[in-house]
Amino acid sequence: MKASMNIVFNLFLYLIICCPLFLLLPDNIGLISFVFNNKKLIVFCSKVLDGDTIIFDKKYYGRLAYIDAPEMKQRSVGKDNVPVGELAYKYLKQKIEGKFIKIKIIEKDKYGRYVIRIWIWNDKKRENNKVEKLGDINLQIVEDGYAVLYTFAQFESLEEKMRYVRGYFSAYIGGKGVWSSSGLMVPYKYRKIKRKK
Numbered sequence: 001m002k003a004s005m006n007i008v009f010n011l012f013l014y015l016i017i018c019c020p021l022f023l024l025l026p027d028n029i030g031l032i033s034f035v036f037n038n039k040k041l042i043v044f045c046s047k048v049l050d051g052d053t054i055i056f057d058k059k060y061y062g063r064l065a066y067i068d069a070p071e072m073k074q075r076s077v078g079k080d081n082v083p084v085g086e087l088a089y090k091y092l093k094q095k096i097e098g099k100f101i102k103i104k105i106i107e108k109d110k111y112g113r114y115v116i117r118i119w120i121w122n123d124k125k126r127e128n129n130k131v132e133k134l135g136d137i138n139l140q141i142v143e144d145g146y147a148v149l150y151t152f153a154q155f156e157s158l159e160e161k162m163r164y165v166r167g168y169f170s171a172y173i174g175g176k177g178v179w180s181s182s183g184l185m186v187p188y189k190y191r192k193i194k195r196k197k
Helices: 002-022 031-036 084-096 137-143 158-174 187-196
Strands: 040-050 053-056 060-064 100-108 114-120
Touching: 040 084, 060 137, 084 114, 084 137, 114 137, 137 158
Parallel strands: 060 114
Antiparallel strands: 040 053, 040 100, 053 060, 100 114
C-alpha cells in the first residue's frame, strides 16, 4: 500500500513540476506546433502588432487564420484618407491585448508565425449569471468590418467558410468598420504594390 502511494505521489509531482517546464523549452524546432497542432491552448496575449498579428506568451508570434487586416500604414483609397490599418489594429488591441485567450494552432507560416484561431471570454453576464460562451475573434473581426477574407485561406469545413463569407458580405454591405470609409484596397494587393516600390 505504501509503495503504491509513493508511486502515485511521485507521478503527481512529475505532472505538477515537470510538465509545465516542458512549455518553457525553446521552440527552435517547432516543438510547440508539433505537440499542440490543432489543439486548443490558453495563452496570454502579450502584444497586438497589427490587425491580424499578435505576440502571445511574450515570445510567440501568431497570425490570425482566415483573415487579412489592413496594414498599419494603410489608408483608405478615397477622398477621406482614413487610416484603416490603425482602425483594425485598435479594434484587435481593445479586444485581446493583455488578456488570456484561447487559441488553436493550425500551422506555422513561411515567416515562422503560428497561424491561429482565437476565442475570448465575453465579459458580459447573462441574466442567469452564467458567463456567455467564447467568442470567435477571427470571425468577429470580419463581421465587424476590420478585415477581409485571406485569399489563400484553407478553411476546416465548407460550413465554416460560409460563416466567414456571410460575415464579410454583411460588413461590406452594412458599411461597418473600415468599409465605412470611401474605399479599401485589399491588403494583399497593398503589400504587393509596396514591395515593388
